[in-house]
Amino acid sequence: MDFPEELKYTEEHEWVQVEGDLVIVGITDFAQDALGDVVFVELPEVGAEVTAGKAFGVVESVKAVSDIYAPVSGTIEEINEELPDAPEVINTSPYGDGWMIKIRLSDPGELDGLMDAAAYQAHIAEEH
Amino acid sequence: MTDGLKQTPLNAAHKALGARMVPFGGWEMPVQYAGVIEEHLAVRERAGLFDVSHMGEIEVRGANALALVQMLTTNDAAKLADGQIQYSALCYPDGGVVDDVTLYRSSATHFLFCVNASNTDKDFAWMQQVHAGSGLQGVTLVNRSAEYGQLALQGPKSAAILARLTTTPLESIRYYHFGRGEVAGVPALISRTGYTGEDGFELYVPAAEAGELWTRLLDAGAGDGLQPIGLGARDTLRLEKGYALYGHELSPQISPLEAGLGWIVKFEKGDFIGRDALLAQKAAGVPRRLVGLVMEERGIPREGYPVFAGERQVGTVTSGTMSPSLKTGIALALVESPRAVLDSELLIGIRDRKLRARIVKPPFVKK
Structure with a gap:
């Protein structure tokens, strides 16, 4: 399984890529594997406010429904418009074409609470 | 785990x-x-x-094997020839379902039930109880599942x-x-x-x-x-294919008539457990019916989601999924009988939205 060093991670298995005061968010390779075939994604509207630790959307596999949690607080700047028509790219490219949303940070200090790749892998090992 | x-x-x-x-x-x-x-x-x-x-296998043998099977099941086991199989149901006296089963006839004195894994012990105990109460001699029940x-x-x-x-x-x-x-x-x-x-x-x-x-x-x-x-x-x-799964479309609270399995309830065969209740339900009209629903908007129906006609809840999804063959959401749902109208539209409550779905006659995927 792949956990890029340049990303930050949450305990709920989202990844975060920081680009200035914007962050890109998706779910990790571990999360997509655990879900199985992703067949549906529900994302918020551009301009919506999200709060760190609160659900911002839903991802569904054939068998299960899972919430996706905002790693940081802020405003939705952009969503991946391709996902509703091709949710399977979350399985094939969780860190690339499977990205979900871009958030404009309201509190950059929240980034300090996220894990690096090594800490996230330790978290997975401990949880499972 | x-x-x-x-x-x-x-x-x-x-x-x-x-x-x-x-x-x-x-x-x-x-x-x-x-x-x-x-x-x-x-x-x-x-x-x-x-x-x-994991499926269970329960054998019924003896001169009165057919008589016990007929008492236990809703379908007509007398129609079976040697080497033939029948889909059937075991019911409680109130018409609720103990289990749905396949029944194998090896000979007139030798039958095998294949039952749902999680119901095996319950079914075997039920069969033994019915046997004991029947007074039928010359019939033995053996749980051969292991x-x-x-x-x-x-x-x-x-x-x-x-x-x-x-x-x-x-x-x-x-x-x-x-x-x-x-x-x-x-x-x-x-x-x-x-x-x-x-x-x-x-x-x-x-x-x-x-x-x-x-x-x-x-x-x-x-x-x-x-x-x-x-x-x-x-x-x-x-x-x-619209097949029922016990615990979803069938249960002690759902009769085979409500689940669309009237074709395995043979009143004319004579007495069986649940016959009176099912006959009364048939005469009065079933209060709920199982229907097939195909999503007309993007969304996946799941077990337990409410089904609406306008603002009013008229039923509940019993099983739902994204159909891998159709690439759309499909569901079986129990709805109030007056709403079980082929080709009509109902709404399925998915999280905070109500999405349109159309009633179809299963199977969802034809040959």
């Missing part, structure tokens, strides 16, 4: 194949190997092999694959019939049945030899694209 769970004879084989194991009805079972969608399509297009050793392993080979290539491992003439075993013969040297009851809507076989073999048969079948079918299939695809395959 595996604490206290029963394991089939193939448990180690599943893990060696990289299956994801989950608890199901008290058993540790494979939910998927390569992935639910890939496995589903493999069965529709080629062939798949399922471990269904003695059998069961593999299901399903899909259009099933017969070609199975023919490589047996001299039994498979063309002589018609749908819902069975024969006996050796498969890969293993003595088997070869049943032309399944839960996928495809041609296929269910093979009942001695538990100790199930592992050998599993391996030989996978090898024999490798060139045809035969794959091991988990419970995930088993559920999507049966749902696309």
Whole structure:
């Protein structure tokens, strides 16, 4: 399984890529594997406010429904418009074409609470 | 997660194949190997092999075997010939369902029930209770579940694959019939049945030899694209065909008439347990009916989601999924009978939205 060093991670298995005061968010390779075939994604509207630790959307596999949690607080700047028509790219490219949303940070200090790749892998090992 | 769970004879084989194991009805079972969608399509297009050793097998023997079977079941077992199989139901006196079963007739004095895994102990206790209360002499009930392993080979290539491992003439075993013969040297009851809507076989073999048969079948079918299939695809395959699953479309609170299984309730056969209640329900009209729903908007219906007509809730989803064949959401739902109108539109409550769905007559996926 792949956990890029340049990303930050949450305990709920989202990844975060920081680009200035914007962050890109998706779910990790571990999360997509655990879900199985992703067949549906529900994302918020551009301009919506999200709060760190609160659900911002839903991802569904054939068998299960899972919430996706905002790693940081802020405003939705952009969503991946391709996902509703091709949710399977979350399985094939969780860190690339499977990205979900871009958030404009309201509190950059929240980034300090996220894990690096090594800490996230330790978290997975401990949880499972 | 595996604490206290029963394991089939193939448990180690599943893990060696990289299956994801989950608890199901008290058993540790494979939910998927390569992935639910890939496995589903493999069965529709080629062939798949399922471990269904968790299913229960209960034998009824003796001069009064048929009389006891007729008392226990809703369908008419007197219509069965030797080597024939019947889908049937066991009901409580109030018409609620104990279990749905397949019934195998070996002879007039020898029947075998195949029952749902999680209901095996309950069914056996119920059959013993009914037997005791019946006063019928000359009939014995034996729970043979632990003695059998069961593999299901399903899909259009099933017969070609199975023919490589047996001299039994498979063309002589018609749908819902069975024969006996050796498969890969293993003595088997070869049943032309399944839960996928495809041609296929269910093979009942001695538990100790199930592992050998599993391996030989996978090898024999490798060139045809035969794959091991988990419970995930088993559920999507049966749902696309509109087949009921106990605990969802059938339960002690749901009668076979409500579940659309009137075709296995034969009032004219004479008395059976639940007959009076079901006859009264039929005369009064069933309060709810099971319908098929196809989503007209993007969304996946799930068990327990409410079904609305306008603002008013008129039913509940009993099973729902994304159909891998149709690539759209499908569901079975129990709705108030006046709302069970073919081609009409209902709304399914999915989180905070109500999405449009159309009532169709299952199967959702035709041949």
